Amino acid sequence: MDQERPLPPVIERMWGREPAPRRGPRPRLDLAMITAAAIELADADGIGGVSMAGVASRVGVAATALYRYVGSKEDLLTAMADAVAPLPPDPAGLPWRDYLATWTRAQRDIILEHPWVLTISPFVPPMGPRRLLWLDRVLTALDGTGLDDGERINVASTLTGYALTDAAVVYGAGDPAYEKAGISGADEFGAALAEVLDPATYPALSAAVRGGVFSGAEGWVNDDDFLFGLSLLLDGVEQLIARRGGVS
Known part of the structure; x- marks a missing residue:
């Protein structure tokens, strides 16, 4: 034994x-x-x-x-x-998509409030009572969707990774090294890229930058960007649920 x-x-x-x-x-x-x-x-x-x-x-x-x-x-x-993790949002009464959106945003906000979390092996599977409670709540919210346990855990892992990545980008945008280089916003970032990108090597990216993709916007710190990426992920979950014949 x-x-x-x-x-x-x-x-x-x-x-x-x-x-x-x-x-x-x-x-x-x-x-x-x-x-x-x-x-x-x-x-x-x-x-x-x-x-x-x-x-x-x-x-x-x-x-x-x-x-x-x-x-x-x-x-x-x-x-x-x-x-450092507070109690997770309560999924009771919320449709799964609304809950997952709230849950992912809350994870991102925790990291932005405590950015040092980004340096503590964030991709190690959770073993503590608080982080596992967050995982449990996603599994609960996805009950009845037709997804199996492994798929529901993968959904939670994907959304956690997105929250971490977005928080890291937002936090990194305020790095003093960028400010010292005169890069304090999306416009400055776009201008810096335009200086270094060779259109022969980076044709698509150069065209986007020179077309003003970063101009007049907050870029990586704009909440619209976070919602855009989150919607892409949740649309994918919705399609998976539809294929499994569950409740969307």
Whole structure:
């Protein structure tokens, strides 16, 4: 018989499965307090501002005391990526398409509020209670559509990837490196591309840029762009549901 594979200690703690101590005073720290302090540091100074020593100072203990709860900074980042997610929107009463649109936008907004999340292995499958709750709600919203479990999980993964990508582009548009180069908007970006693109090598892109595709618009930070991409994805889901004979 196969033996059960033990979960990493930090995952066990994220699920509240750490055994309570039998003797001695009750510990005044827990993983939730530590991750909350780390998130505050990351929000203020970016992920580079998060260190075990800095978190320990914030919660008023020695750095060595943290290792009882998180074995490494990587464990701490894993816990932070889950804890930063609020409760997902409630799918009750919403058509699946409306819910998935709300769910995807909410994911993007979380990342824009906490952009350091982009640096924490965002494409690793979720293992924490908060992120898995978000996945559960998509599966619930897609009940009755005719999609099987694997297809519904793939829909969630695709929409999560879109939220991450869009948030990264929006966040990147405000990168100081672009501002230093004089690129602070779509017009400047288009002008910079027009300078470097060789029409012989990039004929289609050069024609689009010189035709003003970026002119007079917010480009990558325009919410219309987000909705356009989201509609493309949801149209595809709708077509898949129709092929499966489910409720659209």
